[in-house]
Amino acid sequence: MASAAAPGSAAHGAAPGLQHQFESAGQQREASALGMWVFLVTEILFFGGLFLAYTIYRWQNARAFAHASLHMDIALGTANTAVLICSSLTMAMAVHSAATGRRKLLIGFLVATMLLGGAFLGIKAIEYTDHIHHHLFPGPGFHYPVPADARAAEMFFSLYFGMTGLHALHMVVGLGILTTLLVLARRGRFTPEYHTPVEISGLYWHFVDIVWIFLFPLLYLIGRHLK
Amino acid sequence: MSAVVREPEPQEPRRNYLNSSYGIRSWLLTKDHKRIALLYLVSVTFFFFLGGLFALLIRLELLTPAGDLVQAETYNKLFTMHGVTMIFFFLIPSIPAVLGNFLIPMMIGARDLAFPRLNLLSWYVYVVGALFTLWAVVHGGVDTGWTFYTPYSTASSNAHVIATAVGIFITGFSSILTGLNFIVTIHTMRAPGMTWFRLPLFVWSHYATSLIMVLGTPVLAVTILMVFIERVLHLGIFDPALGGDPILFQHLFWFYSHPAVYIMVLPAMGVISELVTTFSRKNIFGYKFVAFASIGIAVLGFLVWGHHMFVSGQSVYAGLIFSVLSFLVAVPSAVKVFNWTATMYKGSISYRTPMLYAFGFIGLFTIGGLTGLFLATLGVDVHVHDTYFIIAHFHYIMVGGAIMGYLGGIHYWWPKISGKMYPEAWARFAALVVFVGFHLTFFPQFILGYLGMPRRYHAYPPEFQVLNVMSTAGASILGLGYIIPMIYLVWSMRYGRNAPPNPWGSTGLEWKSSSPPPTDNFEEPPVVTEDPYTYSHEEVETFG
């Protein structure tokens, strides 16, 4: 991130972390926040293509998609949703701690967020392993109990692995960002006047959470009325 | 009177951005937007000539009706690689990454872009993507057409689809980062007094372009990702044999690729606004209309993608909607052409080379844009779709328009970028050669297209030969016209006359600084108190 680890701004005097292209800390904050928002908009468009494909294929194969969705583990999916929502809470607390200058709390909440994020990925790994075990990973090894629906089900699982895989990738990147923040926080780099990297990383983390909030019902809940 | 900034420093400053530090590391690890612009200049020029080489081979093959110069598969790779190189590695980056990077901070009175390191990263991302694609070229190329239609690209093609797809995927992020940088910079880093309506129109154009880069490119990225998944894992997303829908690919692909053409032409239009005002020594006619027209083109440009699909099997009603929207998007472009022309009325017109390119742009873009109306017209598009009429149309806009804008801008800002003047006589000659060569190359293609010659044809019926020969003759002349500036621009870096800060007597903050400018662009942050393009005797006196 552009304004994360930013040394060398002594030329502009006071403000720590002020990069030389900016006139003031306020301008830098404004630019960093806008930059992250613009980036998140690009992410919406990025995921959007997959959501569009999902919408079209589900509209064409509604029944088969609903039945395929029943192969998802609703308990694990719900657990993951709870985990991520909690992690957004701890992340928001981390940002608040940074803004109020409480270094130890900031570190604690960052660690908590990372643990929850790790838990999410762990649960996802369990789910993936389970699906592969049941021959539900699309490709040559795919086998579906209802042959007439196999094609549509394979499409469902392609979209499932594609969308949750892309989401998981974003989580991993998020964990990397949090690690960086942790290192910097321990070095005391964040103050109430300068904690922009924490704020904008929070935005990113919340975005990844929101994507899951959309994925969860579309992938796990569409078949529930059949049970 | 203008009260923009204090007197510029003497004509030959000791330290400027070019000589402030030496060595390859100072260039490859630079954060200076001006140096990054030059890094891009070198890269896109390389790809321009590579794409031009492919074009030369294509036109040589098309001299005769039979496919006798190269094999069919080689020919298919040639037109694919021509399209891929020219679009993704030359046209899309060209003006924004070279001229936009160099000028936007200066034009708004800032020291640099908002995120200089992201800017450097965008160049490296471009290079990595380019290397993947070059790898594919060297190992035999891709033969899917730059449009990668499925299921041919996912199930049938034997070529290096994956490597090329990865290359384009990566390079797309370069575009996104540039657009993001521009949007944030223009929003947050304008100098005091530089309100939105005091911005040069070049900046407005690039703002509109950045909106497209940021919103459209991610869709291309995810589409390529899905093609990749389908080809590698044999999943059926777009392949009907596996339950997928090939039309879905077309919708997703064109959702980006139509706005992409506005990424290519909007920056050129921004250049033209600067050229026409400077070389008419007059303010632009209808500033707000031109500014809003740029935004209008960007917004409407996202709504018309289906006009590439009128005969694809999509519904007739979808065709109607896309047709009417396509007519709407033509209107702001027309408004711009009228405003540029009106700017010249009662102006003081100079025939310096940049203005010659501006004249060329106005003429060729008008023809190209008007032929776009033919394509928006449903009943006619059915006949000319996928023929040489289409090829002529988009080359009029991309070559006759965008490249002329690029060359005009390069010549206009060359003194600022290099500190040297280019040789005017040679430059005018080259501009004329380009103009003549261009018409001879592409006008016959309109006729060929209506006659029915399909595009991407390696061999064709003999009655089409005469027009093809004319086109190839034109292409040779056009190529010459591009080589000449390469030579004299490089020559001028060593032997050209030293350039004053404002050789053209232009308004605009970039001309208040020395040629070449210092690393931080200005001695002190400028304060703006005037509308743009306000000419006074101050500018007249500096005209050199």
Add this chain to the structure above:
Amino acid sequence: MGPSLPLFPEQASAMASRVDALYFYLLAVSGFFAVLIAILVIVFAIKYRRRSETELPRGIEGSLKLEVAWTAIPLAIAMSFFFWGAKLFFAMNIPPNDALEVYVVGKQWMWKVQHADGQREINELHVPVNRAVRLTMTSEDVIHDFFVPAFRMKKDVLPGRYTTAWFHATRPGRYHLFCAQYCGTKHSAMIGWIDVMEPADFQAWLSGGAASESLASAGAKLFQRHACNTCHRQDSLARGPNLQGLFGKPVQLADGRSVVADESYLRESILTPNAKIVAGFQPIMPTFQGLVSEEELLQLVAYVKSLSNPPPAPGLTPAPGGAAPPLVNRAAPPEKGK
């Protein structure tokens, strides 16, 4: 004789002259504006050329009236293009009811044509003059496009579904057929001819070929061979919808939707029967994916269509006797996982 230099395509269909009329209108208007801009630019460049280095023209602030005018007028002209073009487009997409049916299968890199009465052609299509002809087309592999410049007719040919196009030839002659959607190595060799003949010559051509049975009749045989009639029958043992009189009518589906039973619906019902379950029936129909080729599918479709048609018009009766030549192509690889 020097090399030929045609500059305009011939008009060989009813649509061609209509398209050309619109094209000339577009040319005239565009030409007018292009010349206007060119003249203005040239005149201004000369009349207002810089005569002295110190001259400083007065700035003009712009004119709202002009801006509105040159926005509204181009918009109005553009709308005239739109309406005329849309009208033509509708006409191009709605074939007349009495059109001659022809079936086209494109594959890398050839065109396979089947007439309703069984005549087959490769890369060539014979049609009578002054008669509407409707093409039902599909591809066996990638996307192709059926393009006849002289008819101003073009339509993509897709794998996995049917697309249709029609024309009304008005002049006997031989006209280029091109594939106009890039489809691989021999894309530019996937070309052929449309032969438009006087009615008498066309009849002679039809009966001159090897005796073959009509598509509908071949389809009837397939219907028996694949045991479709065990479920699709009209008595109480029927487990599938009645196909008599089905074609062209709306069908009520189990999920509440209603669709029209056209060629695409029939094809989909054979290959992926569970995609649309008819209301009141169980999803028990097996899929025939991999068991019928694209050409056999067209024969089955022709057969089901014949269950709705009045008897065929005179002059197009199938040649007596003879079975269709055996078909060895398969539409798609065997379904995996089965």
